[in-house]
Structure formats: C-alpha cells, structure tokens
Amino acid sequence: MSDSAGAGGVDDFTARRTLAKSISAIESGGPEALAIEQTALEQPGSAHVLGITGPPGAGKSSLISALLPHALAHYGSVAVLAVDPSSSVTGGALLGDRVRMDYRHFDQKVFFRSMASRGHQGGIAAATRASVNVLDAAGWSLVIIETLGIGQVELDVMALADRVAVVLNPGWGDSFQANKAGLTEQGDAFVLNKADRPGLEQATILLEQSLQCLPTADPPSVFPTVATDGEGVPELWQALARLLQDAPRAQRSRRRSAAVWEGARNQLLQDFDAFLASPDPPTKADSPSENAADLLQRFYQRQD
Amino acid sequence: MKPKRILMAKTGLDGHWRGPTIVARALRDAGFEVIMIGMATTAEIVAAAVDEDVDLVGLNIGGHIDVALRAVDAVQSAAPEMPIFAGGTIPPHACKQLEAKGLEVFPPGSMLADIVDSANRLTGLSEAP
Amino acid sequence: MRAKGPDDTVQACSDIPLKPYYTAEDIPSAHAARANQAPGEAPYHRGFHPSGYRSKPWRIFQLSGFGKPEDENERIKFLLKNGETGFIMEHDRNTADHCYNVDHPEVLARREDVGLTGAVMQSVRDTAICLDGLPMDTSFGHAGGAVVQHAPFALAAYWTVAKQRGYDLERLAGTGQSDFNLTYLGCITKQQIPTDAGLRFNADIIEFCTERLPRWVPVSIAGYNGADTGLTPDQELGSLFANAVEYLDEIKKRGRIPLDVAARGCGGVSFRASIKIFEEACKMRAARLMWSDLLKERYGITDERVANLRIHCVTAGSKMAYQQPMNNLVRGALMAVSAVLGGVQSLGVSGYDEALSIPSEHAHQMSVRIQQILMEETGLTDVTDPLGGSYYVETLTAQLVEKAWTFFEEILSRGGYLACLDSGWLHAKAEENQHKEFMQTESGEANIVGVTMAHDDSSPFEIDGFIGSDDAFDVALERLAEVKRSRHEKGAADALKRLEQVCRSDDNIMPVMMDCLEAEATLGEVGDVYREVFGDWRTPIQS
Ligand SMILES: Nc1nc2c(ncn2[C@@H]2O[C@H](COP(=O)(O)OP(=O)(O)OP(=O)(O)O)[C@@H](O)[C@H]2O)c(=O)[nH]1
Ligand SMILES: [Mg+2]
Numbered sequence: 001m002s003d004s005a006g007a008g009g010v011d012d013f014t015a016r017r018t019l020a021k022s023i024s025a026i027e028s029g030g031p032e033a034l035a036i037e038q039t040a041l042e043q044p045g046s047a048h049v050l051g052i053t054g055p056p057g058a059g060k061s062s063l064i065s066a067l068l069p070h071a072l073a074h075y076g077s078v079a080v081l082a083v084d085p086s087s088s089v090t091g092g093a094l095l096g097d098r099v100r101m102d103y104r105h106f107d108q109k110v111f112f113r114s115m116a117s118r119g120h121q122g123g124i125a126a127a128t129r130a131s132v133n134v135l136d137a138a139g140w141s142l143v144i145i146e147t148l149g150i151g152q153v154e155l156d157v158m159a160l161a162d163r164v165a166v167v168l169n170p171g172w173g174d175s176f177q178a179n180k181a182g183l184t185e186q187g188d189a190f191v192l193n194k195a196d197r198p199g200l201e202q203a204t205i206l207l208e209q210s211l212q213c214l215p216t217a218d219p220p221s222v223f224p225t226v227a228t229d230g231e232g233v234p235e236l237w238q239a240l241a242r243l244l245q246d247a248p249r250a251q252r253s254r255r256r257s258a259a260v261w262e263g264a265r266n267q268l269l270q271d272f273d274a275f276l277a278s279p280d281p282p283t284k285a286d287s288p289s290e291n292a293a294d295l296l297q298r299f300y301q302r303q304d
Numbered sequence: 305m306k307p308k309r310i311l312m313a314k315t316g317l318d319g320h321w322r323g324p325t326i327v328a329r330a331l332r333d334a335g336f337e338v339i340m341i342g343m344a345t346t347a348e349i350v351a352a353a354v355d356e357d358v359d360l361v362g363l364n365i366g367g368h369i370d371v372a373l374r375a376v377d378a379v380q381s382a383a384p385e386m387p388i389f390a391g392g393t394i395p396p397h398a399c400k401q402l403e404a405k406g407l408e409v410f411p412p413g414s415m416l417a418d419i420v421d422s423a424n425r426l427t428g429l430s431e432a433p
Numbered sequence: 434m435r436a437k438g439p440d441d442t443v444q445a446c447s448d449i450p451l452k453p454y455y456t457a458e459d460i461p462s463a464h465a466a467r468a469n470q471a472p473g474e475a476p477y478h479r480g481f482h483p484s485g486y487r488s489k490p491w492r493i494f495q496l497s498g499f500g501k502p503e504d505e506n507e508r509i510k511f512l513l514k515n516g517e518t519g520f521i522m523e524h525d526r527n528t529a530d531h532c533y534n535v536d537h538p539e540v541l542a543r544r545e546d547v548g549l550t551g552a553v554m555q556s557v558r559d560t561a562i563c564l565d566g567l568p569m570d571t572s573f574g575h576a577g578g579a580v581v582q583h584a585p586f587a588l589a590a591y592w593t594v595a596k597q598r599g600y601d602l603e604r605l606a607g608t609g610q611s612d613f614n615l616t617y618l619g620c621i622t623k624q625q626i627p628t629d630a631g632l633r634f635n636a637d638i639i640e641f642c643t644e645r646l647p648r649w650v651p652v653s654i655a656g657y658n659g660a661d662t663g664l665t666p667d668q669e670l671g672s673l674f675a676n677a678v679e680y681l682d683e684i685k686k687r688g689r690i691p692l693d694v695a696a697r698g699c700g701g702v703s704f705r706a707s708i709k710i711f712e713e714a715c716k717m718r719a720a721r722l723m724w725s726d727l728l729k730e731r732y733g734i735t736d737e738r739v740a741n742l743r744i745h746c747v748t749a750g751s752k753m754a755y756q757q758p759m760n761n762l763v764r765g766a767l768m769a770v771s772a773v774l775g776g777v778q779s780l781g782v783s784g785y786d787e788a789l790s791i792p793s794e795h796a797h798q799m800s801v802r803i804q805q806i807l808m809e810e811t812g813l814t815d816v817t818d819p820l821g822g823s824y825y826v827e828t829l830t831a832q833l834v835e836k837a838w839t840f841f842e843e844i845l846s847r848g849g850y851l852a853c854l855d856s857g858w859l860h861a862k863a864e865e866n867q868h869k870e871f872m873q874t875e876s877g878e879a880n881i882v883g884v885t886m887a888h889d890d891s892s893p894f895e896i897d898g899f900i901g902s903d904d905a906f907d908v909a910l911e912r913l914a915e916v917k918r919s920r921h922e923k924g925a926a927d928a929l930k931r932l933e934q935v936c937r938s939d940d941n942i943m944p945v946m947m948d949c950l951e952a953e954a955t956l957g958e959v960g961d962v963y964r965e966v967f968g969d970w971r972t973p974i975q976s
Contacts, residue, residue, distance in 0.1 A: 315543070316527075316543060316546055317526065317527045317530075317531065317539060317540075317543060317546065317622070317623055318526055318546075318550070318620060319616065319619075319620040319621040319622050319623070320619070320620050321620075321621060321974065322662060322663065322751070322867055325864060325867075325974075326864075326867060326868060326871050329868065340975045342623075342975070343623050345539070345542040345543070346542065347542075367543060367545070367546035367549055368543075368545035368546045368549055368900075369545075370545040371542075371543045371544075371545050371546055393755075393788065393789065393790070393898075395789040395790055395897050395898025396789075396895065396897050396898070397897050397898070398898070411755050411788075412754070412755040412788045413754055413755045413756050413788070413881070413884040415874075415875055415885075416871065416875055417875060
C-alpha cells in the first residue's frame with residue numbers, strides 16, 4: 001500500500017476521486033462529457049484494451065478476477081469497466097460484477113467501475129468509450145471491459161478493444177448454433193469457462209470446427225478454464241498478453257475518431273433540434289418523404 | 305434524469321442475505337443503480353465507494369458497532385460529502401452512535417418504502433420533509 | 434383485525450387456500466384411513482410413541498454461547514441450572530464458519546466481531562475450557578459444528594476432550610448438525626468448500642459415527658435454516674428430504690455401512706417452528722409421515738426404529754420483532770406451542786431480544802421458563818397428538834405432504850438438492866417468498882404487532898442489545914500463540930500433512946481429524962488444508 005504516485009495509487013484518493021468523477025460526468029452525457037473526453041485525447045495514451053464478452057453468467061467477472069494477478073504482474077495497473085443491464089422500465093440496475101472479485105489483488109493498482117447500460121444497445125454503455133479514453137490518459141496501462149451478458153451478436157466492444165475474448169460454457173450447443181456465424185468472427189480468443197462441467201469435449205470440438213471455417217489462415221484458439229479455481233487461467237493469460245502485444249495499434253485512433261464523430265453528430269442534432277423549434281412553418285408538401293427532404297434542404301441552407 | 309448510484313456493502317462476515325437482497329431489489333425497482341459488493345472490509349468499502357463515485361453508501365451491519373463505525377469514519381474521511389445509511393441487526397445504543405455520525409439508520413422492521421424515501425432524500429432526488 | 438368478506442382469500446404460508454371450516458369430506462381420500470390411525474402406527478404422523486410426552490418430555494435445548502470459551506461455559510451452566518436438559522455449544526461465526534484463526538486478515542479486519550455470536554475455539558484446549566465441568570457423559574451435547582466445513586473439526590474436538598476425560602466414545606450421546614442449509618442457503622459465508630466436498634465430509638461423519646459412536650446423531654439436517662431464509666413449510670419439508678436423499682444415496686453408493694443404520698443416523702432433523710400454529714404443527718406430523726414413506730418406498734427400509742424421525746425445533750428467529758421486544762415472549766411461547774402440538778422431541782425458544790442481539794442471560798432464562806410452563810402447567814403434555822383427527826389438521830397435513838413431495842420431486846428433477854444449491858435455484862425460491870412476505874406487510878395486508886400497528890414510542894420495556902465480553906479477540910490471539918508455542922510442533926505438522934493426503938484420497942477424514950486435534954492442530958491450519966485441496970464454493974447469488 002506504499003505506492004501512491006501516479007495512476008491508481010491506492011492511497012491517492014484525490015486522484016482516484018477525480019478520475020471517478022470524470023467517469024460520472026461522462027455518464028451524465030452532454031457537452032461536458034465530450035469536453036472531458038477531448039481533453040483526455042490530447043494526452044498521450046498507450047493503454048491496451050481487452051474486451052471480455054459472452055452470455056449472462058458465463059463467468060466473465062470470475063474470469064477477470066482470476067486474470068487480475070497475471071495482468072497486474074504484466075501491466076502494473078489494471079482498470080476494469082464492468083457493464084450490466086439497466087431495467088428498461090424503472091431505469092434501475094443491480095450491478096453485481098464486483099461480488100465476483102477477489103479483493104486480495106485490490107491492494108495493487110486496480111480501478112474497478114461498474115456501469116449500467118442505461119438503455120444503450122450493443123453490450124456496453126454509452127459512456128464506455130469515453131471512459132476508456134479517460135483511463136488511458138490517466139495512465140492505466142490495461143483496461144478490461146466486461147460487456148453485459150448478451151445473447152445477441154452486436155458487439156460494440158469490438159470497436160473499442162484491441163482484443164476481444166469470448167467466454168462460453170460447455171453445454172451451450174443450441175445457442176451456439178444460432179450465434180456461431182456472428183460470434184466466431186468477433187473473438188480473438190475463445191474461452192470455454194466452467195470446464196469442470198460436463199460437455200467440455202464436445203463443446204471444444206464444435207467450437208474448433210466452426211473456427212476452422214473462418215476465412216483466416218490463423219483461426220483463434222480455444223482455452224478451457226475454471227475461473228473459480230484458476231485452472232487454465234495462466235495459459236489463457238499468456239495467450240491474451242501475446243495477442244495484446246501484437247494487436248494492430250489502430251484502435252486508439254479509432255476511439256479518437258469515434259469521439260470526434262460523436263461530437264460532430266451531437267452538434268448536428270442540437271442544431272437540427274433548434275431548427276425544428278424555430279417558428280418557420282416546417283411543412284407544406286403532402287407526402288412525408290417530400291416533407292422530410294424539404295426540411296433537410298432548408299436546414300442545410302440555413303446552416304450555410 | 306441521471307440515475308443515482310448506491311453502493312451496498314456488508315461490514316460483517318455474517319452472511320445473512322435476506323434483508324440486504326430485498327432492500328437492493330427495492331432500490332433498483334425505485335430506479336437506483338445498486339452496486340453490490342457483499343461482505344467487505346473497511347478498505348474495500350472505501351475503495352469501492354471512491355472508484356464507483358456513488359451518491360450514497362448503504363451499510364448492512366450485522367456485528368459489533370465498532371467495525372461499522374470504522375467503515376463509516378473511513379468513508380467520511382475519503383469522501384466527506386458522501387451520505388451513508390445503515391440497516392441490519394443494530395441495537396438501540398448502536399443506532400444512536402451511527403445517528404450521531406449523521407447516518408440514517410434502519411433497524412429490523414423498517415419499511416422498504418421508508419428506506420427508498422431515505423435514498424431519494426439522501427441522493428438529493430427529493431427534499432427533506 | 435380487518436374483517437374479511439366472502440371474496441377475500443385466506444391462505445396458509447404453503448400457498449394452500451384455507452376454507453372457513455372443515456368437515457370429514459375435506460380430508461383427501463388417500464389420507465382418510467391414516468387420519469383414523471393411532472399414534473405409534475406407521476407412518477407415524479401421529480407420533481412414534483403412543484404415550485407421547487407422558488413417558489418422555491421434550492428436551493429443553495437452547496443455543497448458547499459468546500465470547501471466550503469460559504464465557505460460554507458459564508452461560509451453559511446457567512442454563513443447565515435453570516432447567517435446560519441438554520446443551521448446545523455455539524462457535525464464533527467469523528472463525529468457525531470460515532475455518533479461520535483469529536489472525537486471518539478477514540478476521541483481523543473485524544476483530545470486534547469476534548466472539549459476538551459464539552465462543553472462539555481454535556484448538557482442543559479452547560474446547561476443553563468450554564466443556565469444563567459439563568456433564569458430557571450424561572447429557573445430550575451439541576458440539577456445535579453447525580457448518581458443514583467446520584463440523585469435522587468441532588466434532589473431533591468434542592470427542593477428543595471426551596477421550597481426555599476418560600469417557601467411552603461408544604456411550605457418548607450428542608450431535609453436531611453439519612447442515613448445508615445454514616451456510617449454502619441461509620447465511621452464506623465468505624469462503625467455504627464446494628458442496629461435493631461437503632457431502633463427502635458428511636458421509637464420512639455418518640460412517641465414522643456408525644462405527645465408533647453409535648449413540649451420536651452424526652448429522653442433522655436443519656429445515657430451520659431453509660425456512661428462516663424464506664422457504665415455505667412445504668418447501669422446508671421437500672428440501673429437507675431431498676437433502677436426506679443425497680446422504681443416503683451417497684452412503685449406499687459407498688457401501689461401507691448398512692444403509693438402515695445410516696438412515697437411522699439421518700433421522701435426527703430440525704425444523705423451524707413459526708407463528709402459524711396449525712400449519713406448523715401439521716408440518717411436524719407431515720415430516721414423520723414422509724420420512725416413513727420415503728424409507729419404505731425409496732430404500733425398502735421398514736424397520737420401525739429407523740422410521741422414527743426425531744425432530745428438534747427452534748422457534749423462528751425472524752419472527753421476533755425489534756420493536757417492543759417483550760411481545761416476543763408471547764411469540765416465543767406460541768411458536769413453542771405449535772412445535773409441542775406437532776409432537777417434537779427437542780425444542781429451543783429464541784430469546785425475546787433475538788432481533789437485537791444474542792440472548793442476554795435473562796432472555797435465555799425466559800426461553801427455558803416458557804418451555805417449563807408449557808410442560809408443567811398447561812396440560813399440553815397430557816394427551817398424544819391432541820390435534821389428531823381434526824378435520825382441518827388432517828386435511829392440512831395431507832395437503833402439506835402432497836405439496837412437499839411435489840417440491841421434492843422438482844428438486845430431484847433438477848439434479849438434486851446440492852445441485853439446486855449450486856445453481857441458486859433454491860435461493861431464488863426463498864427470495865421470491867421473502868419478497869412476497871415483505872410486500873404483504875409493506876402493503877398492510879399482513880400486520881406485525883408493534884411494527885406495522887399498535888405502535889408505542891414510549892415503551893417502558895425497551896431493552897438494549899446484549900454485548901458479551903470485549904476481550905474475546907485478544908484472549909483468542911494470545912491462546913493461539915500459546916498453543917503454537919507449546920505444542921509438539923512436528924506432531925502437529927505431521928498430522929496436518931496426513932490430513933492433506935486423506936483429503937486428496939477417498940479415505941474417511943475423521944480418524945485423521947482426531948489425530949489433528951490430539952496433536953493440537955488449529956482451526957485455521959485445518960481450514961488452510963481445505964482451501965488448498967478443495968478450493969471455494971461458487972456462490973450462485975449476489976448477496
Ligand atoms: N462451475 C463453475 N462455475 C463458475 C466458473 N466460473 C464462474 N462460475 C460461476 O458462475 C456464476 C456466474 O459467474 P460470473 O462471473 O458472475 O458470470 P458473468 O458472466 O460475469 O455474469 P453476468 O455479468 O451476470 O453476465 C457464479 O456463480 C460463478 O461462481 C467455473 O469455471 N466453473
Ligand atoms: Mg459479470
């Protein structure tokens with residue numbers, strides 16, 4: 001507990017609080033969020049970003065907990081962003097990923113943030129990208145994103161992470177059949193967690209078969225693990241560390257571009273809303289499509 | 305309106321999950337984002353409260369009041385403006401000690417509606433009565 | 434009380450609709466013949482002994498303990514002096530339930546909690562202090578070890594002390610519980626061995642007792658802990674027998690001891706006695722009936738002595754209110770009545786201060802007094818199964834049996850009782866019920882006197898929680914150091930090494946555990962072996 005300098009110093013509550021509050025501001029959205037992210041993007045950053053995805057209850061959080069000591073040994077500091085679903089009715093959420101963490105590793109440089117999806121689709125929260133950028137700027141060298149447990153294959157995390165590990169379990173054959181086309185294309189590594197359960201062999205064969213069908217010379221590997229007692233975790237970590245090391249360095253600029261685009265899009269929407277609210281009677285034609293075209297034309301004229 | 309965030313922790317090693325689970329569920333249903341950390345030490349509670357930047361800390365207290373008071377002091381010194389409320393098997397003398405530190409306290413038999421009201425008030429969603 | 438109209442439904446806790454009154458026609462036909470049986474006739478819903486409490490009163494058996502072993506010893510002696518007829522040792526939850534010594538970081542972080550709910554016993558020396566002067570040879574003793582991973586240590590400690598005092602283990606009577614419901618369903622510990630390792634421990638204890646301690650009740654399934662977590666009475670029954678089936682199937686698979694002997698050992702169980710008097714009494718009747726049928730149908734066991742289910746009951750702690758705690762004396766008495774009407778063999782009444790703390794001396798004394806009044810003054814003991822033949826009671830008993838078997842079958846279809854703990858299915862059931870119960874009081878549909886109505890802010894009887902001793906941690910830390918300083922170090926290390934080997938093999942764990950205790954290995958060291966060999970249970974819920 002001695003090291004309080006720089007990112008993640010355990011005793012350095014001030015720095016941590018500032019960071020945590022930045023993320024809260026990002027979660028609140030709006031111009032302030034964008035400003036925070038843009039300031040962050042002006043800093044140099046070199047974080048590696050690892051996505052962990054997979055169906056609900058596959059063991060994503062348990063696996064992150066098991067990977068933490070390895071990741072800490074390698075990177076020195078690790079931040080985790082764990083996303084869970086918000087209720088579409090009440091907006092509330094139970095964020096339970098922390099329960100799976102083994103806090104014995106938390107006296108090192110670990111930053112852990114639970115995030116509700118707040119209606120955002122695609123397995124992450126709207127604030128996840130900007131949070132990654134802020135953590136990167138603050139010097140956290142590895143950022144792990146746990147997506148919410150999704151059954152669907154719309155993985156926004158692909159656009160954020162340098163590498164994505166897909167966590168599955170033995171005995172999930174059916175859902176796999178439904179998803180395999182999408183899922184297999186999205187992972188850089190595949191984990192068959194709960195390898196202590198029956199069906200491991202069959203699941204491995206099925207999974208490897210479909211990975212062989214991918215149009216790449218070097219299909220991703222499959223790693224059996226038991227997250228809860230650490231079996232297979234060192235092997236998985238070795239592979240992930242190598243994958244992260246060798247990852248193309250394009251993601252950071254993609255995250256930067258995404259931030260720029262979002263800024264531009266927000267501005268555009270704001271301007272358009274203002275235009276709609278203006279007293280100018282917006283409509284005269286009868287057909288909705290003509291109507292829309294007409295609206296846009298006048299909007300762009302106004303902007304010039 | 306941005307949902308408010310509440311950290312729920314248990315100070316003791318006594319694993320009664322009945323009460324805390326029902327309270328967490330009620331808070332979620334009232335629109336809060338409830339971050340569960342289960343049984344946690346003072347250091348773990350403070351680190352979580354800071355990282356998660358919560359609007360309110362909920363402590364489930366099952367054991368000796370001194371253990372809880374230590375957690376309260378630590379949270380209040382790391383984040384002075386962060387409100388705390390507490391529930392659990394808390395005898396009257398201990399309730400008074402917690403209240404003296406500015407906590408709202410909910411011993412057994414408290415109504416969920418009152419707990420939710422308190423969360424609304426403490427996170428600034430509603431005015432004090 | 435709000436009067437009910439013709440459209441209002443009234444339900445038993447087990448989700449059984451209740452009629453305004455019952456007649457002979459209501460008794461399900463399958464049960465009608467049984468309703469006419471006498472106590473002493475299989476399947477024993479009316480009781481095993483025709484003479485009931487006339488020939489054998491129930492055992493007054495109170496959970497007791499806190500602080501240092503000598504504090505607990507003093508309290509047990511106090512209870513015995515006041516009329517308790519057996520004794521229960523209670524262990525500190527921080528250390529015992531987790532198999533930690535007091536110097537474990539998780540315990541150090543909560544040092545003031547140590548000793549709050551039971552005495553700290555880290556070595557056989559501590560257990561000897563706790564048992565000092567207690568009638569181990571003549572009394573039915575409960576060695577603690579309520580928690581599965583703690584039971585082998587607690588039992589071996591008790592038996593080692595008995596041996597040191599020259600008692601013959603063959604003649605020793607008592608129990609140690611080792612209950613899954615307690616820490617895998619009700620109060621989930623921070624860390625414990627997986628359920629399959631726990632099943633192995635319990636089967637080992639059953640085998641060991643069969644061979645070495647024939648009068649000992651090796652394990653005691655506690656429906657109480659399921660019920661107080663939210664399982665309804667029918668679910669309490671169904672899950673309890675599903676649990677028993679895990680033990681018996683395992684013993685049968687091993688084939689080392691006769692199954693009927695093991696079944697006799699599993700037939701000492703505990704239930705919760707809650708506040709709905711008739712439903713609870715029916716539950717005890719249903720339990721005896723189910724046990725007899727289960728043994729006959731599943732295992733072909735018809736031996737009368739085996740089919741004699743012995744029931745220990747504890748009144749529902751969660752029904753004791755924080756507000757106006759003196760009201761709890763009434764609740765305790767009435768819950769005890771439900772147990773006695775159900776014909777139980779052993780009874781503990783929760784303290785009136787249950788919602789505030791562990792029992793004060795006075796609360797404990799009152800728990801004994803309540804039982805003595807019921808036993809001596811009320812005539813409840815005059816006639817065996819006094820409710821037998823009541824249209825309502827026989828109907829409700831039969832309905833409970835039916836619902837309980839349905840729940841039992843559902844558990845078995847999901848892979849069995851332990852699989853339902855591993856998957857969190859039982860937890861979900863309990864939570865659902867709890868939530869419903871909470872909502873009923875929240876909405877005013879159900880009332881709790883002194884809590885949701887009949888408030889009295891100026892109660893002159895307000896009490897504060899009992900705090901035991903404040904030096905339990907310090908003394909435990911000193912004694913731990915003392916044991917490690919003065920024991921034969923190599924002997925302890927060797928015993929622990931052999932324990933590890935046995936844990937990794939299929940051999941019975943109990944003989945080597947006896948060696949460990951004799952060699953003064955400590956609780957935390959034994960726990961470290963478990964953690965190394967068995968790892969952690971994967972808690973299925975977010976608590
Ligand atoms: N048997 C077994 N159980 C595991 C393993 N890994 C995790 N679990 C258990 O599976 C359950 C879910 O684990 P989590 O780590 O919370 O899974 P998750 O994917 O993060 O879940 P969500 O965030 O809710 O989608 C827990 O009860 C874990 O203890 C494993 O390798 N084997
Ligand atoms: Mg998770």
